[in-house]
Amino acid sequence: MSLCINPNCQNPDNPDNLLRCQSCGSELLLEGRYRVTRLLSDQGGYGDIYEIRDRSGIAKVLKVLRGCLKSRESCKKALSVYAVNR
Numbered sequence: 678m679s680l681c682i683n684p685n686c687q688n689p690d691n692p693d694n695l696l697r698c699q700s701c702g703s704e705l706l707l708e709g710r711y712r713v714t715r716l717l718s719d720q721g722g723y724g725d726i727y728e729i730r731d732r733s734g735i736a737k738v739l740k741v742l743r744g745c746l747k748s749r750e751s752c753k754k755a756l757s758v759y760a761v762n763r
């Protein structure tokens with residue numbers, strides 16, 4: 678499962694083999710390597726937290742700041758990837 682992170686997306690669930698959301702056309706492969714697998718939290722005051730996986734299947738955490746999708750440039754700055762410490 679790949680999740681679309683466009684907050685206005687009507688149908689964010691997509692099959693794993695697609696590069697773009699079948700509903701809104703947003704990129705599903707972030708930075709060319711990460712797929713969003715599930716939403717961990719949308720309760721934070723600053724943005725949404727997603728679990729993502731790279732091609733080797735290693736899970737990481739993605740934080741998307743609110744307002745990110747207003748422009749592509751601000752979105753690039755707002756996407757932060759964190760390694761999961763376990």
Ligand SMILES: [Zn+2]
Nearest residue numbers: 681686698701
């Ligand atoms: Zn979408």
